[in-house]
Amino acid sequence: MIKNSSGYSVEAEVPVISLVIPIYNEREVLPVCLPRLDKVMREVGFFFEAIFVDDGSKDDGYEYLVEQSRRYSWIRLVRLSRNFGKEAALTAGLDYAAGEAVVILDADLQDPPECIPKMVEAWRAGVDVVLMQRRTRCGESWVKRASSYLFYRLLNRLSDCEIPADVGDFRLMSRRCLQAVLELPERNRYMKGLFSWVGMPTEVIQYDRGARVAGKTKWNYAGLIGLAMEGITSFSIAPLRWAAVMGVFSAIFGGGFGLWIIFKAMVFGAQVAGYPSLIALITCLGGVQLITFGILGEYVGKTYLEAKRRPIYLVREVLSAVRGGEAASARGGCNARDH
Template sequence: MNKVHPHPHLARSKSLLSIVIPFFNERAMLPLLLERLLPVVSNLEMSWELVFVDDGSDDGSAEFLIDTIRREKRIRLVRLSRNFGKEAALTAGLEHARGEGVLIMDADLQDPPELVPDMVARWREGVDVVLMQRRSRRGEGWFKRFSAYMFYRLLNRACRSPIPVDTGDFRLMSRRAVNALLSLNERNRYMKGLFAWVGMPTVVVPYDREPRAAGTTKWDFLGLLGLALEGLTSFSAAPLRWATATGLIAATLGAVFGLWIVVKATILGDITSGYPSLVAIITFLGGIQLLGIGIVGEYVGKTYVESKQRPIYLTRDIIENTAVAGSSQRTRREELQYVELG
């Protein structure tokens, strides 16, 4: 086995399209994805490669892809040492993509592979980013659609760099845009915000998002809430200002209420009993204080993580088929190259 650090030295190809697909426990989805994706990319008038990034799966997804790689040389599998999260897996895929164009899509088939040729055609017109915007979100409940709608608009109100609404990771980027993105070394990576921050000439293409074809989503409510908080605190200091404004409003209301009690007691002769109201006010103000401390703590925590300068991810190995057409028959094991982390 060769022990190298592969991605800083990858040879780039101007005629190659890299399709990056991060996944976690998608064994049921991968055969369906390849069944639809391979015929589409095979008809492209350019070379292509599929770069799968296994984010610590334990359901046999990697084993299925390894068996597929034995038959298809244009598929490469990057296995991370554990589950680092989708943003880290996506970064790993971008770093290991060799193409002049890099297309990102999910493994759940909600991003239709049949749109890839149209994306390539728009990219060849000279833009750096072909951004796919969701026109509809079939297969998702009303609450998820509503919360996503509100989140994107709240995020844009808070951020200085506008983030296109109703978009995900489904996009095609030029090598120039990818290199600009990879130059950002921060550890707290909210990729949708980083895509927008980089900028570059962009064309937005609306599409209808399909329901998941098989398996179950890995994003529950708490996971989406955490992602939303990550996005807000990574690209804006607005939550700190909101906490300050809330404290100011609470202090003003408290002063007015205190003045009213004094007036009632001294002028009107009304002796205030008010233990329940006192407890309610203290609880309310305590909640505001804890909320403010929590928001400040979120920013302090991000600074702490950045200061340690740990890698965004660690690679377990990279698996690709190195068989050469016309060569003598070799064992399956010999045709696969396992590039391990040195």
């Protein structure tokens, strides 16, 4: 048996549990987050690591974590070269995770670490995925709660695979499930959808989501709308079919309207209304065309980005385990998938 510097008795240096925590300008919450994580994982009793992925933060959160790594030997750091977005940062954390099970959570503590023991217990009972479903959402406006509720229902109506409603990134995955996720090669990544697409035996645990303990959310409505569009277009071609249906109905409406005008002119001798009706018809058809082009452009753009095959993220620096009071650090611009 080996006892590490945090006081955990382990049989090997390989962690049993890996926590993956993307961070972006979260310096204010880290002094609260680290002690809570340490306390919870001591209760769990397994040797663990916490991989903090710094997604191009502009505060001194990374430097603070480097300093705290001398106190908490379970801290691992992956610093990206710039801000690539949460989905890319999450992918980086999963690439570097070494545990037999991986828990994904946010540093803001809205997803309470105190739920981790239940998740680990379910995993040890034999499931590969433990989903944490929000029962309540404290600290969020009714607009955000309502839009989130509608989005998950709409996405499930459109998607080819079932994406559990009211479930965020907070979850546990076994090594088997993680390996399956890492084999998915796409660059445009909607992680909640990718997790669901993989499948595997799953258990759902409900919990009450809290408010942020410090700092402000980095998400705005424009970002959330963009993420929603990413989710819909990544896992469904239904919008393209809707565009085709709108085109068919527009063509039927336009043809029927034209025949009605001809019929009135020939049978009743009615004068063609002319300018107002023509402008209304052109405006309607033009709107349908623009919507269709916009939907088509979204899919073509995703194809274009995938075809370029750029890395999902680039790493600036990695800080690994602390040994003998010193942190092993590596610098470079590599993508973990290249190794």
